[in-house]
Amino acid sequence: MTSSSSSRPYDTPQWRRLRVYALDPSLDLGIDTALINQTFVRVPWEHVTPGPVDEYLEVIDIDPASGCCYEPVNLDHPSLLAQDGLLPSTGDPRFHQQMVYAIARTTIRHFERALGRTAFWADDHPPDSDEPQFVQRLRIYPHAMAEENAFYDPDRVALLFGYFAARPRRSAQVMPRGTVFTCLSHDVIAHETTHALLDGMHPRFTEATNPDVLAFHEAFSDLVALFLHFTFPDVVRNQIAQTQGDLGRKNLLADLAREFGQGTGLYGALRSALDGLDEPGSGGSTDTPEYENLLEPHQRGAVLVGAVFDAFNMIYKARTSDLLRLASGGSGILGPGALHPDLVARLADEASLVAERVLHMCIRALDYCPPVDLTFGEFLRAIITADFEHTREDGWAYRTAMIEAFRRRGIYPSNVNSLSETSLRWQEPTDQEQLTLSGILMNLDVLNAIRQQVQGWALGHNRERAWRAMAAAKTVLSDHLSEFLSREQADQATSLLPGGVAAALGLNFQKRGLEVHSVRPARRIEPDGQSQLDLVIELTQSFHYSNDALRQAINTGTPLPAQAKDGDFVFRGGCTLLVDLEALPQEAKDDASREAQATPVKLIRYCVRKHVDSVKRLERVWRYVNGDLNAGLRAMYFGLSNGTVLNEPFALVHRQASEGR
Incomplete structure (x- = not known):
């Protein structure tokens, strides 16, 4: 007997689940992290052709160094649909394609949720036309070069990921001469995708008119990658347990590009949000670097990253203080030993909630920034104003924490009389x-x-x-x-x-x-x-x-x-x-x-x-662009060829940063 409902169409799924590395492959080698490093992300369900290729992204897996063109992964294959994509693997290029697609798509989704609109990439400007052209897809090359680098290329509107033979120190979780694929690092993918999204919104933010501009591009991309760590519940719970709920202590959630850093010979991650203050929330130390004296984009950008993460940590502590009092008999000071799993779960939920709110505060602020010559102080004013427009009642003092954290790092907006919220909001x-x-x-x-x-x-x-x-x-x-x-x-x-x-x-x-x-x-x-x-x-x-x-x-x-x-x-x-x-x-x-x-x-x-x-501003911009020190920076970060500045800023920023370490 045929059911009357047999001809009814099936509901289209809302999400597609895909397997990824939560951070990077090196954590598979640690006994404490192996069980949490392989996880899932949910990306919006839509038509995807082999590549993967969808409305926003096109993964093209051609490896010039080896002369290979790898088979594109088909995420709609029944076998992959049944098991949430390919299992994580460093040796299968098809998983590499799945990884870059899944993390890039997740990054895009957070931008769209925060801004309430669909995302665009930077326009194409053909030399034979005065009219800009629509760029539908960001191209992603998982194996674009055999070198310690990954970058966003604004001319090609593309992400290019490199791979290299590791040269780690003895204690690193990276095998000497083993291949490090930057396309398997969650942080590198999210960072570079953010560069592309930011360039689509603010193309003038690549013009270095003051020391903060390039540093902002780097810092903002780091912040997005950092707070996306908190979308992985198992990782958050693991690190809450490891730190007894104190995220001001050294932890994986605050580290960026750990395998990349160790593979290039560093002791730990490429960068950490905990660098710069001895103890986030403590008010700083005599060793805190002066913000105004840091001109290298990654170092200067680290001050902004540290400030925002410090604000996150202050809010997280405020929201969980009641839980700690309940768990400690009223003292708020936890005793030695492991935390109860229920407490770990509640602390992790609060950390994830605060991280998402802080991330979306930063993203929404992009609509409240001046279109050119941005400074960190103006970004703070944009954060405060945008969040005020979104949430007039600041019940958990998110804006107050942000102001305090920027003050501790020495970041002060110009043309304001005080650091009160009213003064900092755009008038x-x-x-x-x-x-x-x-x-x-x-x-x-x-x-x-x-x-x-x-x-x-x-x-x-x-x-x-x-x-x-x-x-x-x-x-x-x-x-x-x-x-x-x-x-x-x-x-x-x-x-x-x-x-x-x-x-x-x-x-x-x-x-x-x-x-x-x-x-x-x-x-x-x-x-x-x-x-x-x-x-x-x-x-x-x-x-x-x-x-x-x-x-x-x-x-x-x-x-x-x-x-x-x-x-x-x-x-x-x-x-x-x-x-x-x-x-x-x-x-x-x-x-x-x-x-x-x-x-x-x-x-x-x-x-x-x-x-x-x-x-006054004209003279400041001119002196910065033409100053002796900045001339060296322009040559370092933009590159010079016969006196002409090369137009691959992010490639050279990242290359020089790794070599400089």
């Missing part, structure tokens, strides 16, 4: 600024047109269609902005703010180089269940100068030279506008009705500026 525009800035966006129903374009940019929607909607929104805004500002320039009396709209945006529209850099939505579900839809608009402007003429003007104190069309020194400024789409009137208002309003529409949440007319 909302005044009523007069609201009138001026809203005047740009509400004339001609510009934002309504943009709102229609971004409605479809949500998780699960067609990515290329969303990218084209963003491009259309940029065109709409760019055309309207040019027309609006040309009218303002012709009749300065129409300006609602002294200095005009250009001053309100930190730009100078009497000079060329204006670019609507990005128009993207930011969706948030607040703890009370309310949904908030904002629009993030980035405007940038580029000035070109003759480097020699600028050098003479700065060194002699004479007026700055005029722009040079083909100038060899580029100075950029701009702003990030956070626009409240929920506050946008459904019908456009003309200038007269808008001026007649008793209270201006609070359309602009924040305007984060980097003024292009700041002579």
Whole structure:
């Protein structure tokens, strides 16, 4: 008898489970870690062709050093579907493909969850076209080179992983002359994928205009890899038990690229979040390195990583203090011996919860950063502001812990009077600024047109269609902005703010180089269940100068030279506008009705500026880019070929970092 339900389609799974190394293959050799190192991750279920190739990623396994082209893994093969993918193996290239795909896809998912939108890679700019092209997939090469390196290549929009013969010290868990595959390191994969995601959002963050810029790229990528450790429950429980719940002690969760570090001759991991302070949360020591004196990107970036991890540890301790009091008879001090498994499980749950919140705080902050010339202090302000917008009530003092941790590391924002949360948040525009800035966006129903374009940019929607909607929104805004500002320039009396709209945006529209850099939505579900839809608009402007003429003007104190069309020194400024789409009137208002309003529409949440007319900032950027010390850094981290800077920054950063150790 045939069931009436036999023709009904089966439900599509939500997740695909894939086996991975939780950290890297070296932990399989430790008696305490062998049972926790092989685990699973869940990636969104979607159509995957051999490679693997999906909507976001394309794994291409060609090994130039050996001349091999390895068979691509087919994750939809029934045998692999039945056993959650291939078993972890250092000797099977197909597992290497599975590993890079699974960890890269997991990293993407955390970005999308935090930002509330689908992720894009950096645009392609063909030499024969003025229009940027959509890049659907990030290409991943698991065996791209036989060397101690792995890097993101922005020109090819690709991740390239190397492999090498280990040269460990005697006590290392790496076999001498054994092959170390960087594509099997969770931390290296997550780190490089984050470089690609960050470049897709902020392509100007690869321009070294101050010592923090390259260091931020490295630090942020380390932070993502670090906090993704806490998504592996068995590893977290193991390390909680090993440290008796004190994550300020040396532990695997705080280490990055352990096998890579030992394989290149280090005693331990390549980097650790616990470096820099003798005891996180203790307030530092006399041996704490001065943040301002560290110029090498990885060393300077380690200060930022340490600060964020220290904040995480303070919050974790606060949230678990009651558990420790219950387990210690009220003293809060645990006695010797192993912790009860139930206590370990509860501590691990709290650690994972705090790690995810801190990670998403950092990711959301990317929408609140200036589009160029970022500093660590500005990143702190972005974290505080973004988290305030997401969660007004800071019940467990996440923001306070972040401020305190940055202070302990010597990271202070400029242009603030105190380190209070109110002072650190980006300031909302005044009523007069609201009138001026809203005047740009509400004339001609510009934002309504943009709102229609971004409605479809949500998780699960067609990515290329969303990218084209963003491009259309940029065109709409760019055309309207040019027309609006040309009218303002012709009749300065129409300006609602002294200095005009250009001053309100930190730009100078009497000079060329204006670019609507990005128009993207930011969706948030607040703890009370309310949904908030904002629009993030980035405007940038580029000035070109003759480097020699600028050098003479700065060194002699004479007026700055005029722009040079083909100038060899580029100075950029701009702003990030956070626009409240929920506050946008459904019908456009003309200038007269808008001026007649008793209270201006609070359309602009924040305007984060980097003024292009700041002579002080221009001189600072010029001195950094052209200084004797920085010239050496540029040669080291960007490479020089016949006097030309090579455009593979992350490759050379990582290569020099490993050689320097």
